[in-house]
Amino acid sequence: MKITILGGGGFLGRKLAARLAQDGALGGKPITELTLFDLAAPAPLATPFPLRCLGGDVADPAAVAAAIPPGTEVVFHLAAVVSAAAEADYDLGMKVNLQGTLAVLAACRALGTKPRVIFTSSVASFGGGQDAVVPDDGRQVPTNSYGAQKAIGELLLQDASRKGFLDAVSIRLPTVMVRPGRPNKAASSFVSAVVREPLLGLSTDCPVPPEFAVWICSPRSTMEWFLHAATMDTTPLGADRGINPPGRSATIAKMLEALETVAGKAAREKVGFAFDREIYDIVVGWPAAFAATRARRFGFVEQESLEELVQAFIEDDLAATKADRGL
Amino acid sequence: MKITILGGGGFLGRKLAARLAQDGALGGKPITELTLFDLAAPAPLATPFPLRCLGGDVADPAAVAAAIPPGTEVVFHLAAVVSAAAEADYDLGMKVNLQGTLAVLAACRALGTKPRVIFTSSVASFGGGQDAVVPDDGRQVPTNSYGAQKAIGELLLQDASRKGFLDAVSIRLPTVMVRPGRPNKAASSFVSAVVREPLLGLSTDCPVPPEFAVWICSPRSTMEWFLHAATMDTTPLGADRGINPPGRSATIAKMLEALETVAGKAAREKVGFAFDREIYDIVVGWPAAFAATRARRFGFVEQESLEELVQAFIEDDLAATKADRGL
Ligand SMILES: NC(=O)c1ccc[n+]([C@@H]2O[C@H](COP(=O)([O-])OP(=O)(O)OC[C@H]3O[C@@H](n4cnc5c(N)ncnc54)[C@H](O)[C@@H]3O)[C@@H](O)[C@H]2O)c1
Ligand SMILES: NC(=O)c1ccc[n+]([C@@H]2O[C@H](COP(=O)([O-])OP(=O)(O)OC[C@H]3O[C@@H](n4cnc5c(N)ncnc54)[C@H](O)[C@@H]3O)[C@@H](O)[C@H]2O)c1
Numbered sequence: 128m129k130i131t132i133l134g135g136g137g138f139l140g141r142k143l144a145a146r147l148a149q150d151g152a153l154g155g156k157p158i159t160e161l162t163l164f165d166l167a168a169p170a171p172l173a174t175p176f177p178l179r180c181l182g183g184d185v186a187d188p189a190a191v192a193a194a195i196p197p198g199t200e201v202v203f204h205l206a207a208v209v210s211a212a213a214e215a216d217y218d219l220g221m222k223v224n225l226q227g228t229l230a231v232l233a234a235c236r237a238l239g240t241k242p243r244v245i246f247t248s249s250v251a252s253f254g255g256g257q258d259a260v261v262p263d264d265g266r267q268v269p270t271n272s273y274g275a276q277k278a279i280g281e282l283l284l285q286d287a288s289r290k291g292f293l294d295a296v297s298i299r300l301p302t303v304m305v306r307p308g309r310p311n312k313a314a315s316s317f318v319s320a321v322v323r324e325p326l327l328g329l330s331t332d333c334p335v336p337p338e339f340a341v342w343i344c345s346p347r348s349t350m351e352w353f354l355h356a357a358t359m360d361t362t363p364l365g366a367d368r369g370i371n372p373p374g375r376s377a378t379i380a381k382m383l384e385a386l387e388t389v390a391g392k393a394a395r396e397k398v399g400f401a402f403d404r405e406i407y408d409i410v411v412g413w414p415a416a417f418a419a420t421r422a423r424r425f426g427f428v429e430q431e432s433l434e435e436l437v438q439a440f441i442e443d444d445l446a447a448t449k450a451d452r453g454l
Numbered sequence: 455m456k457i458t459i460l461g462g463g464g465f466l467g468r469k470l471a472a473r474l475a476q477d478g479a480l481g482g483k484p485i486t487e488l489t490l491f492d493l494a495a496p497a498p499l500a501t502p503f504p505l506r507c508l509g510g511d512v513a514d515p516a517a518v519a520a521a522i523p524p525g526t527e528v529v530f531h532l533a534a535v536v537s538a539a540a541e542a543d544y545d546l547g548m549k550v551n552l553q554g555t556l557a558v559l560a561a562c563r564a565l566g567t568k569p570r571v572i573f574t575s576s577v578a579s580f581g582g583g584q585d586a587v588v589p590d591d592g593r594q595v596p597t598n599s600y601g602a603q604k605a606i607g608e609l610l611l612q613d614a615s616r617k618g619f620l621d622a623v624s625i626r627l628p629t630v631m632v633r634p635g636r637p638n639k640a641a642s643s644f645v646s647a648v649v650r651e652p653l654l655g656l657s658t659d660c661p662v663p664p665e666f667a668v669w670i671c672s673p674r675s676t677m678e679w680f681l682h683a684a685t686m687d688t689t690p691l692g693a694d695r696g697i698n699p700p701g702r703s704a705t706i707a708k709m710l711e712a713l714e715t716v717a718g719k720a721a722r723e724k725v726g727f728a729f730d731r732e733i734y735d736i737v738v739g740w741p742a743a744f745a746a747t748r749a750r751r752f753g754f755v756e757q758e759s760l761e762e763l764v765q766a767f768i769e770d771d772l773a774a775t776k777a778d779r780g781l
Pocket of ligand 1: 135137139140164165166185207209223227247299301302304
């Protein structure tokens with residue numbers, strides 16, 4: 128089975144590549160080739176199957192076609208300009224998040240073999256804010272350009288699935304924490320920072336108050352969801368290819384409690400609060416809770432506890448993050 | 455005030471142009487120029503203000519920019535490839551309905567003066583079918599490419615409104631009946647045909663059964679909604695620029711009753727039933743009823759009765775349709 132990861136050099140793309148390398152197979156079928164595609168060719172990793180690492184722009188149809196060779200059965204479309212960056216540069220967001228998804232659609236359609244496409248949509252495609260508990264048929268009224276572009280990507284891939292051009296599952300990812308590395312341009316960067324920075328021995332300021340709730344999930348759950356979306360029977364999904372996965376609603380205060388439980392009081396005390404209006408204005412529109420009944424029925428696994436999530440970061444990513452940041 | 459109608463040569467575009475010509479003003483402001491834009495330059499009509507009739511492709515950014523000159527305050531974006539045509543030719547639908555709307559967005563944004571844009575979305579952007587009563591926050595899960603492209607257009611214009619590039623109101627039009635002229639490529643063509651053809655003395659076959667319900671409105675109501683959308687205060691709409699206007703749910707049987715009331719038994723007997731799977735499969739997904747509470751609250755007027763609607767066709771369009779079809 129040939130697999131392509133677009134955005135394969137990013138946080139979730141690299142984790143996914145590592146997982147596929149470890150498993151050597153997907154849904155019981157041996158992997159025969161993996162293509163990692165990103166703006167700059169992703170660094171190679173050790174794999175038990177042939178690996179191609181390509182650089183290119185996902186908005187360039189020829190580059191995307193090269194990344195999705197004939198025989199590709201599964202495409203993970205993770206390439207995106209994230210929330211705060213797409214808000215700051217509307218044209219860049221439209222190019223990558225809209226024209227990019229159109230290029231992916233065209234390349235998959237050209238194969239003529241209806242590949243499975245896993246699209247990473249986002250909680251940011253919903254409005255509603257702190258008080259909402261989004262039902263499975265909740266309407267997407269995005270309050271930011273990134274969210275609008277994700278909702279549009281879902282509509283495009285859903286219709287392309289109905290037409291038989293490809294076979295899409297769009298996972299509306301919660302904010303994935305703990306993200307390794309450095310703070311990034313996602314408006315939700317602080318959600319990871321409040322746990323990661325203290326574990327690195329660094330202080331950090333949280334731009335929203337402690338009672339602010341976020342719909343979150345872990346990288347480990349995300350990988351389970353990706354693999355399930357890649358191998359599940361899509362027939363029961365019907366026309367609606369969007370999945371609200373079973374994440375977890377957590378306040379900053381609860382995250383800090385989990386941090387203290389796992390890493391002690393000193394870690395927790397590294398976190399201060401400094402309100403940031405610009406960030407707050409973006410994230411305040413995102414709903415903090417979802418029903419996610421449909422996803423559970425379709426076999427998407429439950430998110431682990433906050434303590435397990437903090438522990439997993441220590442096991443999976445702390446050493447690499449320290450090395451990466453020269454700490 | 456300068457106004458542009460894209461798709462100004464079509465059914466609703468021509469009716470709107472005639473109404474603006476008659477009123478000479480919009481929202482109390484005199485009209486200083488009207489541009490009609492369509493694939494072929496629309497035929498001129500008598501207007502008390504300067505009129506430009508331009509031919510061009512709405513997917514061509516330069517042509518659209520020429521159709522929306524500096525100082526344009528209101529743009530009616532009606533240009534579209536309709537339902538059955540967009541289903542039969544996916545690429546054409548994407549070009550006109552998606553890239554066309556992107557070109558409209560770009561041209562309006564380039565003005566720098568935030569023009570009001572009235573976008574004609576459609577009931578076809580919803581799924582749910584016969585049993586649904588779509589609430590105001592009902593989710594759009596389109597069951598056809600046209601509907602998907604309309605839902606995408608709404609998201610694009612909504613986000614562009616939030617960004618301050620333009621000021622959009624998207625009206626999700628019911629099936630407008632009675633459409634003058636000939637049967638067309640809309641899957642809903644029969645909804646008008648069951649009233650129009652008998653009034654022309656012609657027989658017609660209805661492709662769906664008599665108990666089939668449709669969410670409908672009249673051209674007269676549509677014009678009221680267009681003018682209201684062009685002049686209303688959009689602030690209370692907030693992030694959600696989509697309007698489900700107060701149409702009417704009517705079965706084919708009820709339409710035929712109204713036809714009989716207005717035009718007699720002989721007219722009604724011109725309508726036969728011949729099931730058409732291809733048409734049925736498209737229209738069966740469209741919901742036949744909407745709550746439309748929000749639209750009423752925002753001042754969109756109520757749809758008149760079916761009898762009034764049939765009578766209005768006789769008054770407004772029957773003679774022209776007869777002449778047009780050489781009857
Ligand atoms: N991490 C989260 O919390 C989260 C939450 C919701 C949705 N998502 C979505 O999941 C996906 C992966 O997220 P991530 O956290 O790994 O993000 P990331 O930023 O780490 O990875 C995205 C990758 O896309 C690449 N990319 C950007 N523009 C590109 C272009 N023009 N051509 C090719 N590649 C391009 C980037 O270089 C980057 O490596 C994204 O689509 C994101 O929107 C993530
Ligand atoms: N009439 C209805 O029942 C109904 C219902 C729901 C939504 N709508 C929407 O309302 C709008 C007007 O509907 P209508 O009934 O007047 O349709 P219509 O087909 O009579 O008019 C649409 C016009 O768009 C023009 N057009 C098509 N492709 C074009 C292109 N590439 N460049 C420029 N112009 C192009 C056509 O030539 C046509 O004149 C459409 O957007 C339609 O989708 C109509």
